[in-house]
Amino acid sequence: xxxxxxxxxxxxxxxxxxxxxxxxxxxxxxxxxxxxxxxxxxxxxxxxxxxxxxxxxxxxxxxxxxxxxxxxxxxxxxxxxxxxxxxxxxxxxxxxxxxxxxxxxxxxxxxxxxxxxxxxxxxxxxxxxxxxxxxxxxxxxxxxxxxxxxxxxxxxxxxxxxxxxxxxxxxxxxxxxxxxxxx
Ligand code: IMP
Numbered sequence: 210x211x212x213x214x215x216x217x218x219x220x221x222x223x224x225x226x227x228x229x230x231x232x233x234x235x236x237x238x239x240x241x242x243x244x245x246x247x248x249x250x251x252x253x254x255x256x257x258x259x260x261x262x263x264x265x266x267x268x269x270x271x272x273x274x275x276x277x278x279x280x281x282x283x284x285x286x287x288x289x290x291x292x293x294x295x296x297x298x299x300x301x302x303x304x305x306x307x308x309x310x311x312x313x314x315x316x317x318x319x320x321x322x323x324x325x326x327x328x329x330x331x332x333x334x335x336x337x338x339x340x341x342x343x344x345x346x347x348x349x350x351x352x353x354x355x356x357x358x359x360x361x362x363x364x365x366x367x368x369x370x371x372x373x374x375x376x377x378x379x380x381x382x383x384x385x386x387x388x389x390x391x392x
Contacts (some may be wrong), residue, residue: 213239213270220349255321280313312338318376333379
């Protein structure tokens with residue numbers, strides 16, 4: 210089976226390709242822009258995105274809307290994660306968190322999959338914390354400042370380990386469960 214990963218982010222594609230290995234799913238990168246509606250709900254963004262891409266004749270694809278939700282900042286940057294990453298970046302987020310005692314945070318990943326005429330939407334969550342400083346050269350986005358174990362950042366651990374615990378890895382396993390009859 211072949212699934213297009215519709216995103217502008219090659220880091221996400223690498224994670225999907227590795228996660229789908231072993232399930233007989235070939236994940237191919239497709240750069241096809243779609244409107245990411247402004248919503249406080251990742252699921253709504255994904256459902257609208259699926260509808261738009263399907264109406265253009267696309268099928269057998271995945272879209273992924275993710276975000277970092279920081280407890281102390283009442284869930285910020287959350288659905289604004291892409292904008293915040295592009296503007297103030299990890300250094301800006303670390304500044305907002307300077308001196309904060311509560312450093313709890315979670316990544317959420319909502320996957321929308323259009324496969325065999327069916328829509329599947331699943332959300333994976335990974336709890337962790339915001340480190341005091343950025344660490345590591347791997348991964349992408351907020352990976353250098355987020356840790357799932359309180360010691361190493363997502364940018365310091367191998368891709369397979371990130372997939373084993375991450376919001377995206379959790380969501381992929383939920384998706385595979387939903388797709389069992391097609392595999
Ligand atoms: P989007 O899903 O592409 O809109 O992602 C929103 C923001 O969160 C972007 O700046 C991404 O780089 C970042 N992001 C999404 N997933 C991850 C991840 O797994 N690790 C680190 N940053 C992520």
